[in-house]
Amino acid sequence: MSEHGDQAAPRPDEQPVEEADLAEDSRHDEDDRLKTDFVSAVLDAVEEGDSERARELVSPLHPADIADLLELTPSERRGPVAAALGDLVGAEVLSELNDYVRDDLLDSLAPEQVAEFASELDTDDAVAIIEDMDDADQQAVLDALDPEDRAAIESALAYPEESAGRLMQRDLIAVPEHMTVGQVIDYLRDNRDLTTDFWEIFVVDEQHRPIGTCQLSWILTCPRGVAMSDLMKREQTLIPVDMDQEEVALRFQKYALISAAVVDSSGRLVGMITVDDVVHIISEEAGEDILRLSGAGGEGDINEPVMDSYRARVRWLLTNLLTALVASSIIGFFEGTIERMVALATLMPIVAGVGGNAGSQTMAVTVRALATNQITGTNTRRTILREIRVALLNGATVALVLGIGVALVFHNVQLGGVIAAAMMTNILTAGLAGAAVPLAFDRMNLDPAVASSIFVTMITDSMGFFAFLGLATAAGLTG
Amino acid sequence: MSEHGDQAAPRPDEQPVEEADLAEDSRHDEDDRLKTDFVSAVLDAVEEGDSERARELVSPLHPADIADLLELTPSERRGPVAAALGDLVGAEVLSELNDYVRDDLLDSLAPEQVAEFASELDTDDAVAIIEDMDDADQQAVLDALDPEDRAAIESALAYPEESAGRLMQRDLIAVPEHMTVGQVIDYLRDNRDLTTDFWEIFVVDEQHRPIGTCQLSWILTCPRGVAMSDLMKREQTLIPVDMDQEEVALRFQKYALISAAVVDSSGRLVGMITVDDVVHIISEEAGEDILRLSGAGGEGDINEPVMDSYRARVRWLLTNLLTALVASSIIGFFEGTIERMVALATLMPIVAGVGGNAGSQTMAVTVRALATNQITGTNTRRTILREIRVALLNGATVALVLGIGVALVFHNVQLGGVIAAAMMTNILTAGLAGAAVPLAFDRMNLDPAVASSIFVTMITDSMGFFAFLGLATAAGLTG
Incomplete structure (x- = not known):
């Protein structure tokens, strides 16, 4: 056990569960699903035109829970509920929504609004929102995006559906092998426009091909003078950009990956896939097999029209x-x-x-x-x-x-x-x-x-x- | 795109796929499964008593692949193959093995050997190896462990099967909220006996209750003077130690977690679960539903006796x-x-x-x-x-x-x-x-x-x- 500070010895001033936890119980049941009473309260508030009250009820929720709330709302009432919640239904909520429910909601939004949501998200999440729209709507959204976001999303859309290219994000950290731990930290601190969400740093050669991967915890536990080439792990699982997402998920599972470099046909680093994007796929693919075996079609979902x-x-x-x-x-x-x-x-x-x-x-x-x-x-x-x-x-x-x-x-x-x-x-x-x-x-x-x-x-x-x-x-x- | 160094412009000195990749193809098929010819070559070498050759063939493999190799070996030949491969079949390979195949192999090992493997692993992986042994064998292994490892494993075994307590590891980093980024980095660098495998740092109060979580990337991209209390995310998903693993997996999926704090009934931090341990469960639980629906039993597996x-x-x-x-x-x-x-x-x-x-x-x-x-x-x-x-x-x-x-x-x-x-x-x-x-x-x-x-x-x-x-x-x- 390598912890800092207080060990787990019992203390006289120990308090049981905090009150905040009790308040949370009014929203979630023991399976972490939204309670029927809570959903009804929100829907009633919207019905009565009391958007204030609806927002007050919903604002403590995690985006994933707001997405659940919209899924639990009968489809004919979804528009009014989303309108009443306003900016609480943000980009993150959209990316968490069930495909069918999202398509339903997106239909009621202007292309500019969808573009604004897309620009707030990582490329992979933005692509997930846009890829199922029909061609005209998709084009309208792309036109409303700023050129940089648009280029990133268009290049993702150029890869086949369900491929690594659609799944990857382009924001990543790649450094040359001669850099030291100290130089990497300084580089990260000094460049404020870099992404702040990453779990590993990729080490690349002069052709921008990945030659190693370095967990952030290794960097944090090492003296500044250590070279990245001495710290990085050279065995890595590279994901070809056209690999099917099911294969990607199996690699993540087999090799217990947190993130992986995506490479093009000449072996150059073009993106990164992180495990949180893969977790959904593992569950979906395993679920698809049940549905297919029973003949309900791979998409079988209670929200399907x-x-x-x-x-x-x-x-x-x-x-x-x-x-x-x-x-x-x-x-x-x-x-x-x-x-x-x-x-x-x-x-x-x-x-x-x-x-x-x-x-x-x-x-x-x-x-x-x-x-x-x-x-x-x-x-x-x-x-x-x-x-x-x-x-x-x-x-x-x-x-x-x-x-x-x-x-x-x-x-x-x-x-x-x-x-x-x-x-x-x-x-x-x-x-x-x-x-x-x-x-x-x-x-x-x-x-x-x-x-x-x-x-x-x-x-x-x-x-x-x-x-x-x-x-x-x-x-x-x-x- | 926030990358360092060379951008992905084509270069004259570009090379296609490296030869190392071609060599790898002799072992794996396009689905990353071990080729039949490769498996036969290893089995033949063992048969002919040429352990040297078998080890030479197997040594470039990832532990997950060595585990696959043992699973693909007919059960009556597994003992000799494992013996020939010697230390290539290490603790990591054991923890990757299918339950039935592992039990098969463990039966042939002395308790001291099993204890040695267990001591090399994280608590959760060690528990996974030991939990299915019968009581007498389990006791023999526990007796052979050093007191610290033994205490950690015994306390994990005290939690119900398939609970968060079995799944969590005790090696984690927890710091008080008044520490600054610089102090945390110094603490990590100076204490060489801390774990080096972690993705987030937990911030705890004086009662050792988690009050926030901090991604390592946030620490790396921040100036040394920033206080952890200003950097950490206060909304966190805490996992009760007795929560069922299926629920744990659903939380990780819903909230896109990389790691999560496990707390006891009084809310104190007792361990950490990381997503790589959960990925297996998501796949297993979804797979179990197919098997149960068809009446093949939740364990249905081609390695089942x-x-x-x-x-x-x-x-x-x-x-x-x-x-x-x-x-x-x-x-x-x-x-x-x-x-x-x-x-x-x-x-x-x-x-x-x-x-x-x-x-x-x-x-x-x-x-x-x-x-x-x-x-x-x-x-x-x-x-x-x-x-x-x-x-x-x-x-x-x-x-x-x-x-x-x-x-x-x-x-x-x-x-x-x-x-x-x-x-x-x-x-x-x-x-x-x-x-x-x-x-x-x-x-x-x-x-x-x-x-x-x-x-x-x-x-x-x-x-x-x-x-x-x-x-x-x-x-x-x-x-």
């Missing part, structure tokens, strides 16, 4: 309808069998359904492992074999329970045997398909989360019906 | 078997109807299946919104209404397509009408259940990702069969 959600989801449901027809046509082959023993119709969805669930389990594990770069050529075969072993155990257990149950309830040992064998077959198929389908999509450079579940469900449904009805027919159960 | 995966998954499949029986018993009521018109048996899984998918979509969106704290009392009703509107549109579209298709194929307009009405009913039910079930679980303080899909599937299966077969019976289709 209803028509957008409809378009994203109905496509998936119609595809699902097609694959369901495949499974259903298999049942069609066995109509004669079902006619002779209608209990089969009652039991067949069990075999298909439990198989589908077993497939989902394997698929989720595989998609997650692919998303976190855990699977490579080295362990692909091993991963599939592992899933098959789990499926054998699961299949044997479920088949046994179901087989015995059916044999007892229907007083028909043969029917029990048939459903047990079909269940075993389908869970094994599910394990194989649940691992192989996403791996195959990944091998084809397609997102395994997008289409896997359609295929896996089709396979487990079809195999469920085929194995059960086919075995029943073959066993002469109905004959 | 087969028996653990089996136990986690079979429980879910057996529960699913029970709920499938509920849906199946509904079919049982209509056996007479099916006997008279066996085509119903062919079509009924379509109504159930597409409804199940619609339910999954809504459920994924709702679970994700709950996990990211987007839903509060204020917008619960609105969220459900929104899902119902999407469901009405989806239902109408799918019902229309399916109804017309069935009417044409079966030359039976009434059958088309019945299946369309059933589909509409089931997609609407799915939208309602997909939103309401996770919200209800959350209201009961249960994890909505764990049990929701079992219930939603049961509801959509049952309603699918009931609506279709019931309407067919009521319509006298088979009479």
Whole structure:
């Protein structure tokens, strides 16, 4: 423990929680979400035309909380609330807002106002605000910006969406390696127009290529005479400017980075990405996989306009309808069998359904492992074999329970045997398909989360019906 | 752009990518994963007893990559590989390893070796290594530690698992508010036993309670005479020591934190959490939701022992078997109807299946919104209404397509009408259940990702069969 000053010994004058903390509780619940009563109080004040009161309530909030407040406001009341709050809804609040809610608000603002907000932000945050506007609006905002900001934002917009170039900020500190710690500190103190928000200093060569990185804490704990070249860490993770943001996020995670240098194709330093911009992406990308696997579209969000959600989801449901027809046509082959023993119709969805669930389990594990770069050529075969072993155990257990149950309830040992064998077959198929389908999509450079579940469900449904009805027919159960 | 030295103008002596980069390509693929050939070369060298060669290949790797290498090594060969690599498998590699792989390796080490690794790490990383060991092994390691490290780790282990207390490190810099920038720098330079890894300095009062936070960049860009009390930011996010790690991660995300002070119940500073420890949690927690929704258990991981995966998954499949029986018993009521018109048996899984998918979509969106704290009392009703509107549109579209298709194929307009009405009913039910079930679980303080899909599937299966077969019976289709 290396602390300065008082150690944590109990003291007689110790006070419990401060009153300020209690006041804060009137706004946030225990999960740090805004309380319903608080939101209602603000909305009521706006409704009654008491902007003063609304501002008074909101002004102690962090920009991220003001953004939450606007998200919690019904969309038809958002304009009036934002107007009443005035400058409390600043650039920082905008950059924290959910994309859909922000677009909603931006539509009501003049290009000059948006430009003013953009100029207050780091390039990456300004780009995030502007990039989703339609071309005409975007141009109007760019025209209203001063030339320097405009150039920075335009050059960011020239990079592909979701690339490192969009994510990076241009304000950074780069020094040559011959400078000493003292010279760096003096340079930082003397140049008042430098950025004051940075966590590491990049050391560059004469071609402006990064050759090392130096944490600020190392500079602060070192004597003035030490050369940057002796202090800096030479191993660094350089981010190519066209790298996809998901890859950027994985590098930050893997190498526990706080900030990283972004370089162009000739290796020159063009920007910096900091971890606070990446944290959102890690969460978004992991969340996207849930949404994609379920067919809700990667953007699925409770603030998404209803028509957008409809378009994203109905496509998936119609595809699902097609694959369901495949499974259903298999049942069609066995109509004669079902006619002779209608209990089969009652039991067949069990075999298909439990198989589908077993497939989902394997698929989720595989998609997650692919998303976190855990699977490579080295362990692909091993991963599939592992899933098959789990499926054998699961299949044997479920088949046994179901087989015995059916044999007892229907007083028909043969029917029990048939459903047990079909269940075993389908869970094994599910394990194989649940691992192989996403791996195959990944091998084809397609997102395994997008289409896997359609295929896996089709396979487990079809195999469920085929194995059960086919075995029943073959066993002469109905004959 | 506030940079020092050369600006990014093209230069005649510009070189393309350096050769060092090319050499690196022999180890990593384009996704920064270790290449299969590289892994094989290392494993072959170990196999042939050529430890020298193996170490030569591995030594340029980052600890995170050495951890990846061990994860990619088949479990039965991990011991020999780790032994051959010797001190290249150090404390940092251990702390980067997947939990299951680490436990595997630790079993083969003597308590003294584990203790040596633990003493090289920050408290939080040391705790992460030790916390999963069984009690006897853990005690042996603690006994082998020197008293100071042992006390730090024991006090961390006293906090609940997955709490801020386990996550925090005790090495931090805290200064009283009357100190000036110059005094802080001198203090840091003069005390060589202080930590050198920190991103912010905490300012504390006489009771050692944090009253402000100061970014190192602010200190570096300020004259020596400025008082910390004038430089620090007074608004800060304090983390209670018993806060759950998922909440900690959400705070870091919401307020874009780099580090945060951890306080005990009387508000005193007891530790610090940094964002690099939180990044893993954000990814893990989002990943857990995918796995839980699919019933693969929150730990689902390709390195999990087969028996653990089996136990986690079979429980879910057996529960699913029970709920499938509920849906199946509904079919049982209509056996007479099916006997008279066996085509119903062919079509009924379509109504159930597409409804199940619609339910999954809504459920994924709702679970994700709950996990990211987007839903509060204020917008619960609105969220459900929104899902119902999407469901009405989806239902109408799918019902229309399916109804017309069935009417044409079966030359039976009434059958088309019945299946369309059933589909509409089931997609609407799915939208309602997909939103309401996770919200209800959350209201009961249960994890909505764990049990929701079992219930939603049961509801959509049952309603699918009931609506279709019931309407067919009521319509006298088979009479």
